[in-house]
Amino acid sequence: MRRRRLRAALDDCLRSLERGESLESCLARYPDLAAELRPLLRTAIVLRQMGEITPRPEAQAATWLRFSRRAAQMRAARMRRQWRWLAPAAIAASLIAAVVLGLALTVMAASRSLPGDPLYRVKLLSEEAQVLLTWDREARARLLLEQADRRVAELERVSAERGEVPAEALSALRSRVARASRLLEGSDTPLAQAAESKLERQQAFLVRLSAQAGLEERDDLVATVAGLHNARLRLAGRGVALPAESISGGLLQVEGVARPTGEPGVWLIGPYQVRVGDITLGDVPLEQGKLVRVLVGRDPDRVLRALTVAVVGSPGQEIIVRGVVQRIEGTELDVDGRLVRIASGASLDTVNVGDTVQVRAYVSNEGLVATEVRLLGGLNLVSTFSLDGTAEDDLTLGQRQDVLWRVAGQVFRVTPSTVIDAGAGEPRRGAFVRVEARRQGQELVAQRITVLSAAAPASGSLWVQGVYQGSANGKWLVGGAAVDPPPGATPPPEGALVRVEAVRSGDRVEARGAVVVMGQQQGVLVKVRGTLREMRDDGTWLVGDSTVRVGADAHVAGKPEVGAEVEVQATSSIAGLQAVYVQVLAPAPAPPPAETPTPTPTPSPTPTPTSTASAASPTASPSPEPSLPTGSTTAR
Structure with a gap:
């Protein structure tokens, strides 16, 4: 605690000295730390007063001339007397050079050290010296944020290699983010905005780390999470702070x-x-x-x-949850802390507490409502897939008997119990549709049909999504569908939910690429479908009313642009939605053509009649100008 107060007091006094305050007035605010602060502040003042020392060119030339002459004399003397004791000044210079070289080599070696290594404290001290010699506020804040990034990288490496969470790295991280946020407080610069995103990612990492840490390390981690949160509150201008004790319960x-x-x-x-x-x-x-x-x-x-x-x-969105059943009560399941209510008529496997399941649900005002609950790895799950492609026939709604319907060269049986979502248009020939089907014997029975857009993409591709089951006879099995893999492609991990982009060649489905949208691990996959309203500079997109972060590792199919209809499959984290796969369903509508105004005819000049003594003709009145009817537009 005293070391933390000393760092904060030193930082405060350095800022005060920059503003012109005297050394004694700074020390008066910290009487209990004055003995330790005085030598540090005097050193800072001396270094600041020294400035940059640059010798005059004529002095350099004269010195070099004297050095050359002296070197010639020493060489001549050495020829006469080979064994001669070094002068005391030369010995002192050699010692100083050795010390300086040793310090430089030590600092270089310390730069590669990790928490727990003997030279790690030397690394932190050399970084503090860099901060001390950086006078510009924004440059100092940038340097502190870079050092905070190093602390996070060290924590990640040490926790993975040694299974430890070193307290000295956490303390250094807290110190650097606190000082950086104070320097950037109240500013709206690009650096301040980047700092908020950086602190958000660092906080998310520490939260993940705290879930794996031991009890003896958890208090330090919680205090560091509180420190980063306070830095974020400071950047947001909230004017409040989170005491670490208020989250001491974990x-x-x-x-x-x-x-x-x-x-x-x-x-x-x-x-x-x-x-x-x-x-x-x-x-x-x-x-x-x-x-x-x-x-x-x-x-x-x-x-x-x-x-x-x-x-x-948001209400109506579809999500996929993979997790362990913790509790079953009536029509409610608790899947890893998420309450899910089973909808009437949902497709269910027989599940028990402790089973790992995949739940397909949608968001309602009252909670999550499941339409399908399957055992992960069970027969019903691995034999179900979805196909996105072009409808080759019209499908009449409201039929009371089974019909066969062809989509992207694949024949599906549509039954009266098949759910059809025609919100984006009718399931007619040429429409871009999604069929969620299950293999029953030799047939594919449609469970749900969704019209994605009125027209299919011009690429002619189709997309298959399902659980990867492995390979047989040189083909990938995705939810029961056989797909020819791309040449030389590495198979996805078995049990992963994959999305395959392919083309049909006769009876074969030839894959162009495959993306794992959800691994074997537990978690949540959210499907966001809507109009792409905004593509922001920070890498986030506004799709409908949902904000999604689209990073460099996200797979994008099609050309995304503002106004296009898209579907994003994203994972959920404390930082929000992280896009895994983006599918452009329909391009942005073309802008309306500019209206061409109708030119107004120019009236002909009225001839002036010639007056006579006997009679005068009245002056002819001009015709009124023709005008467009009010509210008329050019036909489109």
Whole structure:
């Protein structure tokens, strides 16, 4: 605690000295630390006064001439007397050079050290010296943020290689983000905006790390998460702080549909009551019915306080959940803390507590509603896939008997119980549709049909998505569908949910590429479908009313542009939705043609009659100008 106060006091006094305050007035504010601060501040003042030392050219030339002459004399003397003791000045110079070289080599060696290594403290001290000699506020903040990135990289490496979470790296990380946020507080520069994104990612990493850490390391991690959160609050200009003691009970990530309670500021997120207040960052204020992911801290009284909120889904959106069944109560399942209500008529496997399942659900105002619950690896799951392609026939809605329907060269049996979503248009020939089907014997029976857009993409591609089961006879088996793999492609891991882009060649489906959209691990995959309203500079897209981060590792099929209809499959984290696969369903509509105004005819000049003495003709009145009818437009 004293070391932390000393660093903060030193930083404050250095800023005060920059503003012209005297050394003694700075020390007067910290009487208990004055003895330690005085030599450090005097050194800083001397270094600042020295400035950059550059010798005059004529002095350099004269010195070099004297050096050359002296060197010639020494060589001549050495020829006469080979063995001669070194002069005391030469010995001192050699010692100084050796010390300087030794320090330089030590600092170079320390730069590669990790927490726990003997030279790690030398590395931190050399970094502090760099900060001390950087006077510009923004340059100092940038340097501190770069050093914070190094601390996170060190923590990631040491935790992976040694299974440890070193306290000295956490302390250094807290110190650097606190000082950087104070330097950037109140500014709206690109560096301040980049700092917020950087701190958000660092906080997410520490939260993941805390879930794996031991009890003896968890207190330091929680204190560091609180420190990063306070830095984010400072950059956001909230004017509040999160005491580390208020989350000393630990960190928890909860996910569920947000519902208000009768108490102000208290929301029900799944089965948890969470307080949302001034310290909460992210997608606030909350909206009822939104599927949200919340990072909460538990205080000593076990009250849950929301630190960050990220909207995962909106009412009507489809999500896929993979996890372990924790509890079964009536028509409700608890899958890894997510409450799911089973819809009437849902497709179900027989599941028990402890089973790993894949749940297909949609978001409603009352929570998650499951339409399908399958055992992960069970026969019903691995024999189900979806196919996106061009409809080759018209499909009449409301039929009372089975019909065969061809999509992208594949024949499906459509039954009266098949669910048809025609929100984007009729399932007519040429439409771009999705068929979710299950193999029964030699037939593919459509479970659900969704019209994605009125016209299929011009590429002629089709897309198959399902659980990868392995290969047989040189073909990949994806949800029961046989696909010819791309030449030389590495097979996906078995059990992963994959999406394959392919073309049909006769009876064969030839894959062009495959993307793993959801691994074997537990988690959530969210499908966001809507109009691409904005593509921001920070890498986030606004799709409908959902914000999705589209990184360099996201696969994009088609040409995305503002106004296009897209579907994004994204994973959920405390930082929000991270795109895995983006599918352009329909291009942006063409802008309306500019209206061509109708030219107004110019009236002919009226001839002036010649007056006579006997009679005068009245002056002819000009014809009124023709005008366009009010509200008329050019036909389109």
